[in-house]
Amino acid sequence: MATFDFRLANENDLDFISQLSARVFSKYGVYDEIVLGWLFEPEVITIIIAAGADPLGFAMVTLEREKWFEPRRGHLLAIGVFPEHQRKRIGTALLEHMEEIARKYGVEEMLLWTAVDNRQALSFFQNAGFYIVGSEDRYYPRGQAALALSKKLSQ
Ligand SMILES: CC(C)(COP(=O)(O)OP(=O)(O)OC[C@H]1O[C@@H](n2cnc3c(N)ncnc32)[C@H](O)[C@@H]1OP(=O)(O)O)[C@@H](O)C(=O)NCCC(=O)NCCS
Structure with missing residues (x-):
């Protein structure tokens, strides 16, 4: 089984995060810029795999x-794996690592939004134990609808 390294993102990761976001999220908005804005928000934790x-x-x-x-609620703002490396359990390892960090902060529930048309992400999150708990029309800057998903984290 492949082993991965995890670390907190820093300024040297700006190009990587921006390029990956442009590749996988640009259908929904200018997320290469939006995600970089989130990176420097207090209370945002960004992990690189x-x-x-x-x-x-x-x-x-x-x-x-x-x-x-x-109790804190975790809100997963974004998760992305380079297309060439998808479907090799990298997203699963990353999500499990993020859930472990959230648990250490006492988080009892993880929430996220993902596009209704993003079948691969829906399959990924449902496979990881998330359930659909809501929806919103025109959630994304380019107008797509989104589903809210939630997962209870056992402590
Ligand atoms: C969603 C994403 C992070 C998943 O990462 P990944 O490393 O490819 O996923 P994994 O290999 O860990 O997949 C785990 C399970 O999720 C499901 N899954 C993942 N990709 C899938 C796909 N393209 N189609 C159907 N099911 C899929 C499968 O059940 C898979 O298990 P299996 O391979 O044993 O069948 C990745 O596809 C991605 O970066 N997508 C673009 C960005 C995005 O949409 N992010 C989510 C919204 S923030």
Whole structure:
């Protein structure tokens, strides 16, 4: 079984994150720019998955809570793997790593939005234990509808 390295993203990853976002998210909006904006937000954690020195994918999550004493909710903002490396369980390893980090912060539920037409992402998230909990028309900047998905994280 392949082994991967995980690390927090830093300024040296800007080009990689922007290029990968342009390839996999540009159908929905200018996500090469939008995602870079998220990267520097406080409370956003961005993890790179790599094989040695080669980055293969990234995931971004916010760990939110409305009041300091309430449990945090994780919001997976983005997850992407280079098309050449997809369907090799890299996305699964990345998501599991992100869920592990979220658990350490006391997150009990992970939420995300994905496009109704993104069959591969829907299959991926449902395979990973997410359930559809809502929808919104014209969610994306280019007008596509999205589904909200949720997964309870066992502590
Ligand atoms: C979604 C994504 C991150 C999945 O990463 P991945 O490394 O390719 O996924 P995995 O190899 O871990 O797949 C795990 C399971 O998800 C499902 N799956 C993944 N890709 C699929 C596809 N193209 N078609 C159908 N099912 C798919 C399968 O059940 C798969 O298990 P299997 O290969 O044993 O059948 C990747 O396809 C991607 O980067 N897509 C573009 C960006 C995107 O849409 N991100 C999600 C919205 S933020």
